[in-house]
Amino acid sequence: MITILTAGVVALVATLIGTKYFIVFLVHRGYGQFIRDDGPTTHRTKRGTATMGGAVLIAAAVVGYFLAHLISGSRITISGVLLMALLTAAGFIGFLDDWTKISEQRSLGLTPRAKLVGQISVGVAFAVASLLFPSPGGNVGARPASVYISLTHNIDWLRLPVVLAIIWMVVLITGFSNAVNLTDGLDGLATGASTMVFAAFTLIGIFESNQLCHGGAVSARCYDVRDPNDLAVVSVALAAACFGFLWWNAKPAKIFMGDTGSLALGAAMAGLAIYTRTELLLILLGMLFVIETLSVMIQVTYFRYSGGKRVFKMAPLHHHFELVGWDEATVVVRFWIICGVTVAAGLGLFYGGWVWGW
Secondary structure, eight states: OOOHHHHHHHHHHHHHHHHHHHHHHHHHHOOBOOOOTTTTTGGGGTTTBBOOTTTHHHHHHHHHHHHHHHHTOOOOOOHHHHHHHHHHHHHHHHHHHHHHHHHOOOOOOOSSHHHHHHHHHHHHHHHHHTTTOOOSSTTTTTTSSSSESSSSSEEEEOOHHHHHHHHHHHHHHHHHHHHHHHHTSSSTTHHHHHHHHHHHHHHHHHHHHTOOOOOOOOTTTTHHHHHHHHHHHHHHHHHHHHHHHHHHHHHSSSSSOHHHHHHHHHHHHHHHHHHHHHHTTHHHHHHHOOOOOOHHHHHHHHHHHHHOOOSSSSSSSSHHHHHHTOHHHHHHHHHHHHHHHHHHHHHHHHHHHHTTTO
């Protein structure tokens, strides 16, 4: 528990203080955000706001994780290292996208194909590595990831061949990485929602650590998970980093996380779901991100097959509510409420899986 608390405190302080100086650095060099010409007109005042703040988020989480272990003297696990690698690698793809926008003075960064290739490459490397490293002892020889699709535990009848398991993990990582990216369109929206989701994974990791399977017996009342306590350390570092960043990212935002942050956070959510055996539960925990993504898919599909008609005034969904007259802050707070409700429901479902032996 000391390691978990230390990681949270270090990551929180790092973003609260570090973001301030990073903003000065970015503004001094003129590294500002470019705004879509077809976006809401109220967003044009945000042009030039410092971006790539995700670099601070990633650095704070990584420093919080490793420094907490150094201070407490606890063991760094392969699960934690792989998740930090996933966070950093996905963030690097986002950084290339942000840097392309800045260096070429345009609102579009990497081509969709280039970004997708990068995300898939990161996902494949993570998935393959996650199926290695059997546990040296303790909890039924669990590996970081499994070949089962999971809800609150591995679902026995949803065992996948290794290749399909890798594809499934890549889909989760790429899908949620892009989902957080789509949601990151209003001041503080994705940051606040991500804080709640990572806080939920912190609680899940702590609970699984207290209910580990031992002695070779696996049941619905215990968890066949590798390094759950360290997963809680990773989660709390990310939650605290997002919470501290929100101080500077809340309306009126002094800095945006950019694709550097959104792609990294979405990938980390998927990675934590894979490692905690809560892959399908992530849909509920991250329902806000799912809804935002579905709104884009619905809009694009309907536009294509209806001859140019639209379901929403603009997608993603948060822009639709802006255009019907909601103030930006109102949209953000109400979407946070939706996220809070679905996160609470997800935690309730997770606990119910243990109580009723799902």
